[in-house]
Amino acid sequence: MASLYLHIPFCEHKCIYCDFYSIAPSDGLARSELPTGRFLEALKKEIELRSTTGSAGVSYETVFFGGGTPSLLSSQELGAILGHLAAKYSIESNAEITVETNPGTVNRQKLQEFRSLGINRLSIGVQSFHDDDLQFLTRIHSSQTAKCCVREAYDSGFENVSIDLIFSLPSQTRDRWISNLDQAMELQPTHISCYSLIVEANTPLFRMVESKQVSLLDADTDAELYELTISYLTGHGYEQYEVSNFAKPGFKSRHNKSYWDHTDYVGFGPSAHSFSIRSQHAEGPERSWNVANLSDYCSKLEKGQLPVIGMEHLTIDQLIEEEIFLGLRSEGIDLSSFRTKFGKDLMMEHELRVRDLLETSLAVVEKGRLRLTSKGYPLCDEICASFLS
Ligand code: SF4
Secondary structure, three states: OEEEEEEEOEOOOOOOOOOOOOEOOOOOOOHHHOOHHHHHHHHHHHHHHHHOOOOOOOEEEEEEEEEOOHHHOOHHHHHHHHHHHHHHOEEEEEEEEEEEEOOOOOOHHHHHHHHHOOOOEEEEEEEOOOHHHHHHOOOOOOHHHHHHHHHHHHHOOOOOEEEEEEEOOOOOOHHHHHHHHHHHHHHOOOEEEEEEOOOOOOOHHHHHHHOOOOOOOOHHHHHHHHHHHHHHHHHOOOEEEEOOEEEOOOOOOHHHHHHHOOOEEEEEOOOOEEEEOOOOOOOOOEEEEEOOOHHHHHHHHHOOOOOEEEEEEOOHHHHHHHHHHHHHHOOOEEHHHHHHHHOOOHHHHOHHHHHHHHHOOOEEEEOOEEEEOOOOHHHHHHHHHHHHO
16 A cells, blocks of 8 residues: 645635644735745656656555645646556555645635546544634634635535544633534544644744643543543544544545555655665665755756655564554554564563553554554553653
8 A cells, every 4th residue: 555645835814823834925925926836847757757656566555735725725736646646656546635724725616626537535624613712823714714615515426524623722622522523423524633733833822721721631631531532532432542532333534544554655845754664775775855945845846856865775673663663552462463474473572561551451462553532542652652661
């Protein structure tokens, strides 16, 4: 399995908490002045250049448009990108093709056009069903717009619709978070990602917290809301298959799983990362990342160069650490594949630690995998750290 990721670096407006690379009209540009045409030409060039390095014989199972706000692009623009990809890469006929969608950037007609391009999954950034939360987060849409977007997605022929929600917003109560989950259930998304509010450095939110303009919830309340999320969603027919991700049967994100399963992915666009476990390089599997600056990205490609700004080759120890970390965060560590890959028996190497996890019901061994339980997921970071120490 292998995946393709495209980072579309434009937003209508920068949300106060976000540190993903994107530019917005408020960065001194009018919306019509966003350099979309230059970016799309550069992206086409990158698709061509990367296809000549190592993609022969590889079949791609997922395509993910992230960002930024890829739904800001027109369906003609997205269609042109998909056409360039299909001309250079072997994309499976049943590939999962996802577009991250911001409510307020699409209407029914645009969604129908997306669907007719073969896009078969939407990941909609709802974040909250409370308008005051959305205003605090400086989202561009209201709760009503978000609900309308999800309904129109289904009406436009999408059968696989994911929504993102954020919990632990300042002053959020248990009842208010339950109200968000209740409203989500009315829309019946096939997949839900729930993230705790993270304060990233160099964001307006970070400065607001530093200057005490905003107070965050304490760690105990955050943990309580997270545990509530797990019990609520698993009680409503969603399976938790990663720390923050829940899916109805048959709707786990294949793209997400490819990252967690350590399979190859090729990333295009400013700030995108690529990973090749199959890399033939003597120093081991390769991870590389593109420059996080649109102008530099375009300039490099206009000169016929890949916009790669950093690269590392993973050592066996790094690979083992990542295998443990990614496995425990998601659907568990495949014990037989771990033995085959690394010549080590995880259960024996960490005998006491594993026994403790099993005895306290924080983990189980199921279908040959050591995986965390609903009780273990909230402690995932500490458990991973204990394996890696
Ligand atoms: S719309 Fe998404 S990518 Fe853009 S600033 Fe907001 S959170 Fe970040």
